[in-house]
Amino acid sequence: MVLEKSSVPFFGTAEQKKRLMAVISEHKDEKGALMPILQKAQDIYGYLPIEVQQIIADEMDIPLEKVYGVVTFYAQFSTHPKGRYRISVCLGTACYVKGSGDIFNRLVERLGINGGEITPDGKFSLDACRCIGACGLAPVMTINDDVYGRLTVDDVDRILDKYN
Amino acid sequence: MIRTIEQLNAVKEKSAEVVSTRVNKIDRGYKDVLVCGGTGCTSSGSAKLIKILEDEIKKNGIEEKINIVKTGCFGLCVLGPIMMVYPEGTFYSKVEAGQIPQIVESHLKNGVPVKEFLYSETVNGDEIGTLDDTSFYKKQHRVALRNCGVINPEHIEEYIARDGYQAIYKVLTSMTPDDVIQTLLDSGLRGRGGGGFPTGLKWKFAKASVNEQKYVCCNADEGDPGAFMDRSVLEGDPHAVIEAMEIAGFAIGANQGYIYVRAEYPIAVERLEIAIKQAEEEGLLGDDIFGTGFSFHIGLRLGAGAFVCGEETALMTSIEGNRGEPRPRPPFPAVKGLFEKPTILNNVETYANVCQIILNGAQWFAGMGTEKSKGTKVFALGGKIRNTGLVEVPMGTTLREVIEEIGGGIPNGKKFKAAQTGGPSGGCIPPEHLDVPIDYDNLIFIGSMMGSGGLIVMDEDNCMVDIAKFFLDFTVDESCGKCTACRIGTKRLYEILTKITEGKGTLEDLDKLEELCYYIKENALCGLGQTAPNPVLSTLRYFRDEYIAHVVDKRCPAGVCKELLTIRILPEKCKGCSLCSRKCPVNAISGKIGSPYVVDHSKCLKCGVCMANCKFNAIVMD
Ligand SMILES: Cc1cc2nc3c(=O)[nH]c(=O)nc-3n(C[C@H](O)[C@H](O)[C@H](O)COP(=O)(O)O)c2cc1C
Ligand code: FES
Numbered sequence: 001m002v003l004e005k006s007s008v009p010f011f012g013t014a015e016q017k018k019r020l021m022a023v024i025s026e027h028k029d030e031k032g033a034l035m036p037i038l039q040k041a042q043d044i045y046g047y048l049p050i051e052v053q054q055i056i057a058d059e060m061d062i063p064l065e066k067v068y069g070v071v072t073f074y075a076q077f078s079t080h081p082k083g084r085y086r087i088s089v090c091l092g093t094a095c096y097v098k099g100s101g102d103i104f105n106r107l108v109e110r111l112g113i114n115g116g117e118i119t120p121d122g123k124f125s126l127d128a129c130r131c132i133g134a135c136g137l138a139p140v141m142t143i144n145d146d147v148y149g150r151l152t153v154d155d156v157d158r159i160l161d162k163y164n
Numbered sequence: 165m166i167r168t169i170e171q172l173n174a175v176k177e178k179s180a181e182v183v184s185t186r187v188n189k190i191d192r193g194y195k196d197v198l199v200c201g202g203t204g205c206t207s208s209g210s211a212k213l214i215k216i217l218e219d220e221i222k223k224n225g226i227e228e229k230i231n232i233v234k235t236g237c238f239g240l241c242v243l244g245p246i247m248m249v250y251p252e253g254t255f256y257s258k259v260e261a262g263q264i265p266q267i268v269e270s271h272l273k274n275g276v277p278v279k280e281f282l283y284s285e286t287v288n289g290d291e292i293g294t295l296d297d298t299s300f301y302k303k304q305h306r307v308a309l310r311n312c313g314v315i316n317p318e319h320i321e322e323y324i325a326r327d328g329y330q331a332i333y334k335v336l337t338s339m340t341p342d343d344v345i346q347t348l349l350d351s352g353l354r355g356r357g358g359g360g361f362p363t364g365l366k367w368k369f370a371k372a373s374v375n376e377q378k379y380v381c382c383n384a385d386e387g388d389p390g391a392f393m394d395r396s397v398l399e400g401d402p403h404a405v406i407e408a409m410e411i412a413g414f415a416i417g418a419n420q421g422y423i424y425v426r427a428e429y430p431i432a433v434e435r436l437e438i439a440i441k442q443a444e445e446e447g448l449l450g451d452d453i454f455g456t457g458f459s460f461h462i463g464l465r466l467g468a469g470a471f472v473c474g475e476e477t478a479l480m481t482s483i484e485g486n487r488g489e490p491r492p493r494p495p496f497p498a499v500k501g502l503f504e505k506p507t508i509l510n511n512v513e514t515y516a517n518v519c520q521i522i523l524n525g526a527q528w529f530a531g532m533g534t535e536k537s538k539g540t541k542v543f544a545l546g547g548k549i550r551n552t553g554l555v556e557v558p559m560g561t562t563l564r565e566v567i568e569e570i571g572g573g574i575p576n577g578k579k580f581k582a583a584q585t586g587g588p589s590g591g592c593i594p595p596e597h598l599d600v601p602i603d604y605d606n607l608i609f610i611g612s613m614m615g616s617g618g619l620i621v622m623d624e625d626n627c628m629v630d631i632a633k634f635f636l637d638f639t640v641d642e643s644c645g646k647c648t649a650c651r652i653g654t655k656r657l658y659e660i661l662t663k664i665t666e667g668k669g670t671l672e673d674l675d676k677l678e679e680l681c682y683y684i685k686e687n688a689l690c691g692l693g694q695t696a697p698n699p700v701l702s703t704l705r706y707f708r709d710e711y712i713a714h715v716v717d718k719r720c721p722a723g724v725c726k727e728l729l730t731i732r733i734l735p736e737k738c739k740g741c742s743l744c745s746r747k748c749p750v751n752a753i754s755g756k757i758g759s760p761y762v763v764d765h766s767k768c769l770k771c772g773v774c775m776a777n778c779k780f781n782a783i784v785m786d
Contacts, residue, residue, distance in 0.1 A: 031484070031485075031503060032465070032483050032484045032485035033485060034485035034486075035465065035466070035468065035482065035483075035485050036465070036466070038468075039427070039466055039468065069487050070485070070486065070487055073470060073487040073488060073489075073644070074467075074468030074469055074470050074488070075468070075469035075470060076427055076467075076468035076469035077468060090389075091389070092389030092390045093388075093389050093390030093546070093547070093584065093587065093618065093620045093634070093635075094389075094390035094544075094546030094547055094552070094618075094620055095390075096634055097546075097547045097548060097620060097622055097626055097631070098547065098548070129428065129469075130387075130389040130469075130471070130638070131388075131389035131390055131391070131392070131428070132203070132428050133203045133204075133386075133392040133395045133428065133429055134203050134204050134207045134241070134392075135204075135241070135390055135391075135392055135544060135546040135552065136204040136240075136241020136242050136244065136546070136552040136553055137204060137207055137208060137241065137242075137244075138546060138547075138552070140207070147206075147207035147208075149207055149208060
């Protein structure tokens with residue numbers, strides 16, 4: 001199998017590893033434990049590099065292929081680091097019919113990166129998502145935990161400037 | 165701990181008095197201020213408002229007289245953040261931080277509502293109405309949403325005040341599993357997750373499977389992008405789902421349940437966690453409920469962003485900790501489901517109806533709706549519509565009533581073009597079918613489907629070919645890749661649609677498109693692939709002329725498909741100022757100062773910079 005290795009070298013701290021081990025031993029014996037463990041591991045590291053997947057595979061005594069297979073199946077799991085500001089534009093139907101595609105394109109233009117990528121300085125990462133359930137405010141985007149609704153293309157510049 | 169009905173009723177009586185201020189509008193000397201804490205209003209800033217509200221109330225020294233209640237969604241997300249004051253029931257919309265001091269002093273302290281901040285539809289001269297008086301609410305009938313926007317979902321007593329946990333008591337002490345199943349069969353309840361399978365029948369099959377370990381699952385994956393009914397129920401009334409899962413467990417003989425929730429719904433997850441913990445602490449969930457010997461436990465499982473995991477067998481594979489790929493059926497989950505044990509899976513909204521059916525009887529429920537679709541349905545109204553939000557209407561209500569009366573019609577004087585239901589598995593309903601009564605069978609008959617309840621309205625500015633392409637883009641992305649028909653078929657559909665939107669399509673492509681659609685429908689392994697062609701088929705059926713315009717005339721009538729648009733300068737409006745020509749990044753505009761400029765289409769990139777800069781609105785793209 002060809003492993004997708006992140007271009008950014010992995011730096012995990014001892015503290016992070018300790019937390020991961022605690023999570024693994026807490027869930028290990030549950031049925032279907034892999035998903036909850038991966039979710040918590042991603043909370044700890046921000047993403048799931050192959051090094052973290054390896055620890056999980058070893059500790060749970062399952063093949064790395066299985067862990068990798070699950071990680072790459074689900075959109076929420078990322079094998080690449082995210083930016084300090086994680087931008088996510090909703091491309092759900094309600095947002096799309098109200099023009100979120102244009103919002104996304106504007107961000108691509110402004111940041112010079114495509115969806116799923118991160119700016120070279122590690123500041124912004126851009127993703128598309130499908131409905132965060134705030135369709136009443138369509139079109140919607142989120143930056144970390146902040147939600148911006150009823151957007152127009154012009155708002156994008158104003159909002160990005162706030163993070164500069 | 166609540167172990168007996170007397171104890172449950174004692175809690176009920178006590179908290180019924182507390183909620184009577186808002187439920188029965190009884191003036192007990194203090195006011196309830198309800199602030200929506202659902203995703204919509206939280207996104208528009210309701211959490212901050214609560215903080216300011218608290219501060220202002222303290223400043224005015226009226227803490228004793230005011231009770232702030234953070235509720236679930238009221239439904240009218242477009243007007244958020246929403247705030248209601250009871251016992252009057254006055255309705256403040258789009259509340260801003262700066263308005264709070266005045267509202268607190270004038271209304272909460274001195275009893276004079278601040279008219280100019282109220283939702284304008286509820287103000288008629290000196291008369292101030294309530295939410296119930298708005299055209300948005302009048303036609304609604306709330307069963308699944310009865311507690312949303314009424315109770316504080318983080319307080320189990322408020323749920324108990326609204327007959328909470330009475331249904332499970334009734335079931336455990338006076339009904340047999342067969343009675344429960346018969347009641348559901350008689351009620352005519354059908355699954356709200358999309359398929360519309362009779363819930364009682366599903367439970368009957370699972371009960372008939374003999375096994376000492378069975379499971380009850382709740383599908384809270386809500387994959388239809390643009391739908392948020394299930395989220396609102398979980399955020400506003402989580403105990404209703406928990407109690408119904410217990411009833412299901414009793415009926416089929418299961419003692420373990422799982423709720424599979426989308427990870428994109430953090431508020432719903434948090435409320436569920438709180439609700440499960442509170443129910444366990446009160447002994448209403450766990451071992452030996454009401455001392456009857458019946459035990460039931462619930463675990464939460466978070467999805468990780470895969471649409472296919474809403475499909476029942478894929479959902480179970482995902483809970484087991486695997487790639488969420490569907491399994492062939494049979495065996496059906498009722499025989500061999502989660503961890504290979506007999507399992508039932510129902511949608512959130514399906515469960516939200518169960519306790520009411522047990523308490524009010526099958527006949528009550530069967531009295532609402534149409535012949536084959538009973539009860540109510542919750543829709544998430546979105547897109548080009550004034551009142552975006554959640555609506556619950558009896559089955560058989562027409563689309564026109566939902567869109568024009570409840571939804572308030574299309575904004576900006578635009579014309580209605582289509583309503584999309586059923587998400588990526590559904591279809592687009594054209595104007596000529598607006599008067600069809602909505603139920604499972606009618607929607608299938610007109611080429612769409614009920615789906616989970618997403619209802620997206622589109623106007624003349626939406627291109628139907630582009631919408632079909634949008635949904636196919638979604639299914640290509642979400643196809644799990646297990647079967648060829650779906651993995652490759654949807655990709656080919658997407659490619660043909662792209663070709664058409666770029667003006668490179670031919671009439672032959674339309675036939676190919678249709679043929680491929682039927683091929684995929686017949687050969688895909690699971691519901692995702694089998695329904696993926698629906699958005700294409702329904703748009704081809706009702707909006708064929710739009711497809712023809714793209715392939716024959718190379719024109720996009722809605723003005724969406726960029727490749728088919730051209731930028732023109734209207735000579736009668738152009739003053740010849742030369743600004744556009746100077747702004748154009750590729751020097752595609754030329755002319756002489758003082759006379760109309762022209763665009764060289766061979767160079768133009770259609771970037772729109774010229775349009776944005778023209779001071780005379782002389783440049784159009786069509
Ligand atoms: C691709 C696909 C996605 C689905 N997504 C959902 C979903 O998000 N929520 C849901 O309740 N049902 C979904 N379903 C339907 C479920 O498979 C299942 O029929 C339903 O949850 C059963 O519950 P009900 O009988 O109460 O409707 C989906 C089906 C398919 C084929
Ligand atoms: S479609 Fe964007 S929030 Fe629902």
